[in-house]
Amino acid sequence: MSNITVCARFRPVSSKERRDHGDTICIQNLDAETFNFKDEKEEEFTFSFDRVFYQESEQADVYEFLALPIVRDAVNAINGTIITYGQTGAGKTYSMEGPSILCCDEQKKGLLPRVVDGLFKSIKVSEETAKYTIKLSMVEIYMEKVRDLFDLSKDNIQIKESKVQGIFLSGVTEISVLDPAEALQSLSSGIANRAVGETQMNMASSRSHCVYVFAVQQDLTTEKRVRRGKLILVDLAGSEKVEKTGAEGRVLEEAKTINKSLSALGNVINALTCGPPSKANHIPYRDSKLTRILQDALGGNSQTALLCCCSPTLSNASESLSTLRFGARAKHIKALARVNCKEDKYTKKQGASSVTEDESHERILDKLRGRLDAKDVKLLEELFILEGIFFDPGSVEDLELAYEDVTLRTICSLQQAVEELVITVEEIKRENKDLAGENKALKARLEAAERSDRLCKDVGGNMTFLHRILDIGFFSPLGWFILSCQEGGMKTTSLVLHNAGFQENNIESGLH
Template structure:
């Protein structure tokens, strides 16, 4: 098990947005002390600290180069830049310009491209490589393809042996570094950016660069794939500092929400014993779903926390550093990914479609079978439909086109565990609801009897009331008649 490599980088002071007070004091190349605006001091230690005078090449050599080498050897790798807006994340990733010719200013991306092709050129004739490049951004919780803007809502899927995949994303086959940089430049031009008080060209989305390195050993007839993912996260923002309004404010809310979801995943991964949490909320945002392999899978991952050294930004820097300190405790098991034997692959394709379906979807069938013993058919059908909608189960009644979109999808172990737990809770809830329903039905029957009784009593009382009213009228009539007779007698007696 390997820990995530976590480093920190402090950008130089910016006279336009920073004051002259410095909030950090150096200890050595791995630790420093941060002082906040209340003069409270915090000591942090990381794998490497890059201070204001550090070079772009220094960051690449320590943080990225080992991961790039691993990707060429079919070990997945992820490099993430994290920090507040204007802290230097995009500059670290891209440099002043992705087509930058000044070697001192080159960012991680152009250096990664150079390293990939340099490593490939050193391999012998018995090994052939293919490198594909994809580029997407997560903007307002939608995954957009930056090489094809018509694909503005790409779906995220999980496939056995390949991990998290972006369904239908454009993959550019690149043959050399110059071609790769041109593709990257065109993709970067399509990114969502906006102006705030802290950054003239603030990234309004999380940008993800994916290099897929396919390696084939011709003598051994084996193919393996390494995926290198670079993530330029949008910066966390405080509205009172950025002055965001309108659309920019809505973007900031979405950015902060997804970064909060990322923090929740980090907390869940590090809060349980041995890093095995009951449930990791990867599905709470598109960002955490895409980073699932990097944070909890078999990826060689590095996190660069970008900070401002200014005292006026000390609270944001403290939050960033605490996030990095937490992430240091995440562990991942590194292994060669997606390794296939060509002959085994051919044998696998000879299986019947039904056998393949059973092989892939067996975990979900077992869950449904278990639920079938406790649930009625209507509830079970609803759950099965949810499985199909989420891409976790293939439905034979679906059209061939929809069915092909779900083929090869499976659930990660922790996801299966979460589903089982949720299913058990669902069963318990349904049982309780059915019990409450029966109780309510009984109470309803009692109330119905009581209602009928009251209705009869009411009818009886009305009859009695009508009868009493009739007697009352008769009484008044006899009284009136008696008074009239008495009156006539008095008149007659007076006359006589």
């Protein structure tokens, strides 16, 4: 359980500020966490953050306090997000990159190169037990469009959500990086692409949000488990107010869009600080691309750090005050970071919390056993591992949703099988009908054949009599007597035939 870590950073007074407004500063350092702030109207405020980095602070201090714990967690499959916020010129990019991304000055190196070093160092420590892959992607959000900084032709990347990956950038270029040098080279090419895009669109980097994503995959080969951690760094566009820029036309539109997305960020933070997400407490993540990308970071499965960058001078006091107020609100967000994988059920952890975890684990399995047989539970467990669904014992709901997914898929395939069977039955019915027709025709032919056969037999019998009559002689009394004993029809026929003068040969051939 962790709140968002919120820090404030004041950069040194710039030569321009000193020249234009003198070096009056608006902050009074109280301790490492607290300071007094006095604005142009001499109004005083006291702010407390997790840590305050004053003008003389080192880049290494910022990294160690704000980023290092998150980097270590990312290697252990806990998502992390680091955001720099503040007006243009407040030191966001300097904190993120340093004077330049490839800067070799150990003292001046920014968060990004230090994060890269930290990731590879942490991986090295755990390399004996796992195989790691790190993939890097870089996008820029400008005028509510997400642009791939590794492939400028992908200028409208969609943000999607899946059960396994959470929020992700669909189709974004991911570069596998094998060592820090390679990662820095890729970052440098992404930053160079950003400049190309900026020139093409005639805009400045301070008018877009830049998002760096490190996807860390851990293959625990002996345990046949895969764990994924995602580390996102965001260098936000300048937070200065539209009115103050005196902008017109396209620049005004840009400023409005930035303001809208930063307001959306503020609204999400407000909604999150008003209580836990529920139906009644809607969190408007979908109001901007920025909040959608940061959805997991702010409200869900992520360790998040916010660095509020400010100028220390009185001339920028009102912008600094709004930055600090933003940070103060963010401090109240409660976020829960989780491990993105199925924990080994045989690994017993020490301490009281493991008891609850084990109990929950058993409760989930019992629930499943009630509905499925042991073989199905085992299969389901394997499926979770294969698909990388995290098996968080605290989240019965997630597990049930995953179970519903599997059930739905099974129902779908069963429905398909039933549909196929219905089609087969219809075909068989049709064939059966055709066969019945043929059968009927055959029967009719058979009956006709039988009738004709019977007729032949009858005629054959009559022919015998006819022969006898002919032998005896038609006009003899015996002939008449025999003839009168025959059945009506045949008798008539014989008589008619005989009277007509037919010879017996003719009669026989006509009947056969």
